[in-house]
Amino acid sequence: MALKTYIEAIREGLVDEMRRDESIIVLGEDVGKKGGVFLATDGLWAEFGDERVIDTPLTESQIVGTSIGAAINGLRPVAEIQFADFIHPAFNQLVSEAARLRYRSNNGYSCPMVVRAPYGGGVHGALYHSQSVEAFFTHVPGLKVVIPSTPYDAKGLLRSSIRDEDPVLFFEHKKMYRSVRGDVPDGEYTVPLGRAAVTRAGTQLTVIGYGLMAHYALEAAERVEDEGISAEVVDLRTLRPLDKETVLDSVRKTGKCLVVYEDNRFGGYGAEISAIVAEEAFDYLDGPVTRIAGPDVPAVPYNHVLEDWFMVNPEKIANGIRKLAAY
């Protein structure tokens, strides 16, 4: 067991899998000699060479579309989109092609591939280097969407994603790359897709989050503990397929639910969680299903005062907990 950063865990996951399975290739912008703008693929090109670590032109649709074809013909591509904000040119390939290939061919074809992308704000990235894009893709059956919050989960879920038989979008909050550390075992392990984790037990309400918000939810829960509020925290880890049972079990136990997400509030992923809880745990609820989320501006503004205004943080979540607990 060793203490690793979030990005070290991801890099290790990639290296370990590429050593295990020579059909795995990595492709994207600057993933080669440079090792990626965040260094997630650092060292891969030196070890695996040009054929398995491919620097692409600035062509996101090609990165994804070529990965689909490569997956059809026996490779396991792990594509990197440099920032999640730039995934939109590939939207058609992901939604019209990757997501539907198995379904539309009645299981004749599939495209086992992973598309990694750093997302999220709080790093002075402004409108085009801060976006949370998960809701665009969690809406689409056929795609799996994974957002790990710890180094342990990042490595274990990345392994599972690479070995999965369907396309997986793997979003990594860029603020966590070097700020989050955690224990990562030396040996091989995986974390299954589609399983949430209760990361803190509590009795009065359930806080549901993922990615950076899973950490902020824990911080918020600790802040309100002294005030006599017992909050349970659920880290979703995989957004689709959703582990509905873990979510519903927790809410049925506590009777209250606060959903936290960094993306714009309206129509965000947390809206679906809220709907499921309202629909399937209605008789257990002692208060409204509530949300703490980003404001409904098109994207994160740059100036630090404005960015702080945009970002969900532990104090905003703690305030949400206090209000809901008092309801």
Place this chain on the structure above:
Amino acid sequence: MAVPDRNLQHPGAAVGLSVDDLVEMYRLVALTRALDERMWVLNRAGQIPFVISGQGHEGAQVAITWPLRKQHDWVAPYYRSIATCLTFGMHPRDIMTAQYATASDPSSGGRQMPGHYGSHEHNLISVSSPVATQLLHAVGIALAAKVRKTDQVAMTFMGEGSSNQGDVHEGLNFAAIHKLPFVFVVENNGYAISVPAAKELSVEDVATRASGYGMPGVVVDGSDVLACYAAARDAVDRARSGGGPTLIEAKVTRLTAHSSDDQQTKYRSEEELAAEKQRDPLPRFRAQLSDAGVLTDEIEQRLAADIKAAVEDATDYAESQPDPDPATAMRWVYAEEWPSETPPAWGMGEAGGHGAAGGHGETS
């Protein structure tokens, strides 16, 4: 008058095709035409709701697909690729079950519109409706072929209208950079539904663009089957031997409306449509082979009977096949079933209204 020796001086000899090859190529062109015409009859009779066809494209499709190795190489077809699909191994029944969207339709099990062919068994990639996306899949297949050293070639087909999509630019650039075993075929019929080529392209030939990517671009007469074959053979040889991709543009004619939902006389004159019939590859190829003595009356009569029987069989078979069962419609979203993704009973629109179908509040 001397009868030409059909085994020595036939028109395929110059491009390395045998007499048997020529007869089989002709059969495929004629079979595709007959199937295609049957599809329109069925549509007009109210049997199938939609037809999109390839009449006028068949000669180019058969000839360009011909040099590929079946069940080894790969094809990413498009919605007019009926002749390509038949040449690459699909059966007339496979084409017709797609028109009827039966459960047994190998392309999609009745999930897709007619014209969206695909066959895992034959390395024919499933067609979608957004145009040109398949080019990137073929490029990816070619990338995998190069990385895995499988000696495979990937070929994709589309119209000149689709060739303007951004995915084409991104894919050709990447294929040329990596010298991938890839062939890009543009079937230029002069129209993107109703928009004429002059409003789609600022150049006469799509093939002109190839040089901008650093690959050869070849223009061939799409009604000249043997010229199409020669161009494709060269491109496939170049791809397989590590010489990189080629763009082949076949100038074809679209003998029908864009689809059964289109009325082409609104934008094409009667004179134009009459003139275009002169570019039909089927009578031209038939005359070429007859004149050379390759296609004797006896052979032609046999082929005509075979084709008629094949079309009848495909139609009867497809008509007899059951619709897909709605109980299977949730299958193959993913490789596995995810029970946790199942909505509550009322979420599926069952009769009885909210909460009536199994909610825990059900007491009566």
